[in-house]
Amino acid sequence: MRRLNPLLPFLAWLPRLSGRSLRQDLLVGLSGAILALPQSIAYALIAGLPAEYGLYAAIVPVLVACLWGSSWHLICGPTAAISIVLYASVSPLAIAGSSDYVTLILLLTFLGGVFQLVLGLLRFGTLVNFVSHSVVLGFTLGAAVVIALGQLPNLLGMHLPSQATALKTAQDLFEHLREVDLPSLALGLATLAIGIALKLWRPRWPALLLSLVLVSLVAWTLPGYFGHVPRVPAFIGQLPPLSPLPLLDLELILRLLPSAVAVGMLGLVTSLSIARSLSARSEQLIDADQEIRAQGLSNMVGAFFSGYLSSGSFTRSGLSFEAGARSPMAGVFSALWVALFAVVGAGLIAHLPIPAMAGSILLICWGLVDRRAIAALFRVSRAEFAVMALTAAATLLLELQTAIYAGVLASLFFYLKRTSRPRIQHSREEQTDVLRVGGSIFFGAAHYLQVRLQACQGPQVVIDARQINFIDYSGVDMLHREARRLQRSGGSLTLRGARPQVEEELQKLEGVQGCPIRFQE
Structure with missing residues (x-):
């Protein structure tokens, strides 16, 4: 019966019906x-x-x-x-x-x-x-x-x-x-x-x-x-003809x-x-x-x-x-x-x-x-x-x-508008700017995060990435560019607690131009 259910789905509920x-x-x-x-x-x-x-x-x-x-x-x-x-x-x-x-x-x-x-x-x-x-x-x-x-x-x-x-x-x-x-x-x-x-x-x-x-x-x-x-x-009146x-x-x-x-x-x-x-x-x-x-x-x-x-x-x-x-x-x-x-x-x-x-x-x-x-x-x-x-x-x-x-x-407009501005909390830890990002980094949100990164005061920037579930090529490219910008001024960009799939996406460009981003557990 279970094998027949995909072909005859009514077999799943028909036997359970009562006279009432x-x-x-x-x-x-x-x-x-x-x-x-x-x-x-x-x-x-x-x-x-x-x-x-x-x-x-x-x-x-x-x-x-x-x-x-x-x-x-x-x-x-x-x-x-x-x-x-x-x-x-x-x-x-x-x-x-x-x-x-x-x-x-x-x-x-x-x-x-x-x-x-x-x-x-x-x-x-x-x-x-x-x-x-x-x-x-x-x-x-x-x-x-x-x-x-x-x-x-x-x-x-x-x-x-x-x-x-x-x-x-x-x-x-x-x-x-x-x-x-x-x-x-x-x-x-x-x-x-x-x-x-x-x-x-x-x-x-x-x-x-x-x-x-x-x-x-x-x-x-x-x-x-x-x-x-x-x-x-x-x-x-008649039944449907063929x-x-x-x-x-x-x-x-x-x-x-x-x-x-x-x-x-x-x-x-x-x-x-x-x-x-x-x-x-x-x-x-x-x-x-x-x-x-x-x-x-x-x-x-x-x-x-x-x-x-x-x-x-x-x-x-x-x-x-x-x-x-x-x-x-x-x-x-x-x-x-x-x-x-x-x-x-x-x-x-x-x-x-x-x-x-x-x-x-x-x-x-x-x-x-x-x-x-x-x-x-x-x-x-x-x-x-x-x-x-x-x-x-x-x-x-x-x-x-x-x-x-x-x-x-x-619906898609309001969803994209909301996700394009992920929740970001900015704090300072021993002269290091820490950004806690609460959302994925995709093409719609990459520019907003880039603006917040460039607004940081110190050369050392840490992104708390524990809530980043997904990153696309636009996000990868933007983070690489920001990391190189910080390197040129003697600083660095570090991702803390990044998920394995996010870290993997960021390191895919390593063979082409090197990965300037540091990772912390």
Whole structure:
């Protein structure tokens, strides 16, 4: 069994499940499926695909990603950002909705999955370490606001086109405030109010599912008042059909390859950010490499079952966490429920009012915001809080994937700024200047240490190097030059308590120009 775990990772947790946890995951999966059905249809239309392809993307890819992934709560599927990027990449090559267009989308999905799988096999999961917790908090906060703003037109009964950023969505809403439909607003607010009441009164109950059912029954029994409120679009139910791909067309593959890399990276960054965010809340340690491999495998397999490229979904993953999912089986059950509804429940799903769906998504968005962690971050580190705020602002002003990159760059900027000025304590011991350096000497910190060395008064300088863990060529070259400068004035540069790896790096230049630095234990 242990030998099979790397190939079949679900064998590590599946035998430990109890009947109680499976029943809980079954209910959570049902709520997730009801949420996924209208979302998946809408995202497929954004991608220029027939509506049923959104359902296909919420079945097989979700099964594979949940069983082969490492996160307890990450649920994948079609997303707005991925759908928009796919449409922009393929629409110049074929007519949206045509058979050729569908083939290109699925081929692009397969190539994106191959790229993701290769990154996972090469163990590029360490890249997720560059997404700091402050970036994840800011991205989660901003994404919750973006998703909520995107659902307000549905809540208010408006028919507005999707916008790329939250700012444009807010401007569009403000310009059409007179078009609010009161019955739609009533259904949406009722769903939100019932969901909040149930979460406070009976936290263990499936609040979202019950609120949707109750509001849908009210809308169905009062057709005179709610009959005009839009419902989830009807669709023809069937299981995902097999879709062979034109893999031998090398010219087409090369043409789609840049888009596949871009959309593959977008999917990974989004999925890992969501997984990191939820794992911090659930105190779970995720395996980033395994998660990357699962994402790639899910898209490769899903492409053969008519599922276009998927990634982590904020709303569905947030629902899984908030509803109390016990294992990845919640995502597996969600995919199976979607498959069941796709075949036999199309008529029932068509009775769900879209404003009620919007109200349930607003409830999920509220649960995504980790208010305690944000307050703690403000008390502990103002610099990290600034990164969080910058990421959240970028999420509101820019596209989601761009906001993640902006947050990562901001984290790296503050990290480099902090490490480029290591803590240095200056003291005098018998007419000898002693500098205690508390940090590594690399290209970013070499100039700062050089300035402090040249500010020393005496010719004899000692560097207490016990806290220096790393030194690169820039640091080696700088110390050699400073040691020779001190030698010319009759002094010396001595490193006290240097680690073996630091001393070795400094002595590598000895064969070329001699090592002018002295070493003390």
